[in-house]
Amino acid sequence: MELLSLLLLLPILHLFFTIWKWVDNKRDQECYILDYQCYKPADDRMVGTEFCGEVIKRNKNLGLNEYKFLLKAIVSSGIGEQTYAPRIMFSGREESPTLSDGILEMEEFFYDSIGKLLSRSGISAQEIDLLVVNVSMLSAVPSLSTRIINHYKMRHDIKAFNLTGMGCSASLISLDIVRNVFKSYKNKYALLVTSESLSPNWYAGNDRSMILANCLFRSGGCAILLTNKKSLRHRAMFKLKCLVRTHHGARDESYNCCIQTEDEKGRMGFHLGKSLPKAATRSFVDNLRVISPKILPVRELLRFMVVSLVKKWNGRGSSKGTTQGPIKAAVNFKSGVDHFCIHTGGKAVIDGIGISLDLTEYDLEPARMTLHRFGNTSASSLWYVLAYMEAKKRLKKEDRVFMISFGAGFKCNSCLLEVVRDLGDGNVWKDEIDRYPPKSLANPYMEKYGWIQNEDPSTFKIPEY
DSSP states (O other): OHHHHHHHHHHHHHHHHHHHHHHHHHHHTOOEEEEEEEOOOOGGGEEOHHHHHHHHHHOTTOOHHHHHHHHHHHHTSOOOSOEEOOHHHHTTOTTSOOHHHHHHHHHHHHHHHHHHHHHHHTOOGGGOOEEEEEETTOOOSSOHHHHHHHHHTOOTTOEEEEEOSOGGGHHHHHHHHHHHHHTTSSSOEEEEEEEOOOGGGOOOSOOHHHHHHHHHBOOOEEEEEEEOOGGGTTTOSEEEEEEEEEEOTTSHHHHHSEEEEEOTTSOEEEEEOTTHHHHHHHHHHHHHHHHHHHHSOHHHHHHHHHHHHHHHHHHHHHTTTOOOOOOOOOOOGGGTOSEEEEOOSOHHHHHHHHHHTTOOHHHHHHHHHHHHHHOBOGGGHHHHHHHHHHHTTOOOTTOEEEEEEEETTTEEEEEEEEEOSOOOOOGGGTTTGGGOSOSOOOOTHHHHHGGGGGOOTTTOOOOOO
16 A cells, blocks of 8 residues: 555656756746946047047048038937047048957957956856857957957856857847857856947948948947856846847848948948838837737737727728727837837937837937947947946836847847846946936037038038148
């Protein structure tokens, strides 16, 4: 009888053990952000109105029409006078970059931000198990990830990934790599390094679709420390809840709208096509369609379904003579999201997302201020926006932060972070957050160079530099 009872008990014990093991493994698969450090270059790399004008005048391929186009672009860009450029610009060598220029630009960022991050966290470089580096427009041998490993003398068994060509949405792609590695390995530390190398990528021609990139992109970067250690979850700043990647590279229109190429005279540049807004909108909608059920409460999803059905029904009725007005079927993202971390791709990008998600100026303020102060720092820009929220002491325990980014390909990537504890350190904004938002975001470019709008093409002479 006892033997029979034991035999009956064994399957039950095995079932409980299996459930316990599944739950335990699931907990080890969590992805926590312990800390992050945005990069603030030295003040001698700051791009003011005067310096910007000097750089433009150095390009002898520009004429009056290009000057007018650039003035309109920079005035409406949302970028202020305190953004940063690589050192090659200040030595006047932007048209003849070397490989060393790009590498030195990255190393200046690496050693500053990674050093500060590791020092503040109390974690040594030898404890890092996984390193992911994304710098889209610079590929060197040895890789940038290897240069970091060599400088910090990291372990020989570290798992290293080096991403290039992934565009402005690369930091969330890197985050996805970390998340997936964490699913297979327990108790690990990961270091995510995201930036862009501008030194070798200045466009010196006169193609409008390519000189626009010169107006938008600025120097920056961010180093992020992550873990899946359960024992450190209370020290963490954020917990990754979900992440969705949308890639429209199979569509020719999306593929060609944002591409590195050469102009008619063989000058390398970054082409931003007229189909870019359409491609961005299409990828954004598809991304929201997938991530919405993951981040919104059931009641909001049910409300959306009911409203959609009513709208469809009323649409049928209107064809039979019904005069009832249309019903707006839109998801209220604020029902599941507390803060919106938007990629600073430009003023039009921020405005477009704001309209699509029905956001207020309070919601858009972090992205607008980041664009104004630091410009579009490519894949790292999301973390400057996040740091602004932290500096403003907006991020409270259990708040949910929705990150949205776009990149060449064309890609739209998004994720949801949960704030693990109250935050308010300030990061890169710490010493100047009290000055934001300023009373006006207008830059002085129109006041300084507005006279060019009245120039006659037949008498205009290119200014001497």
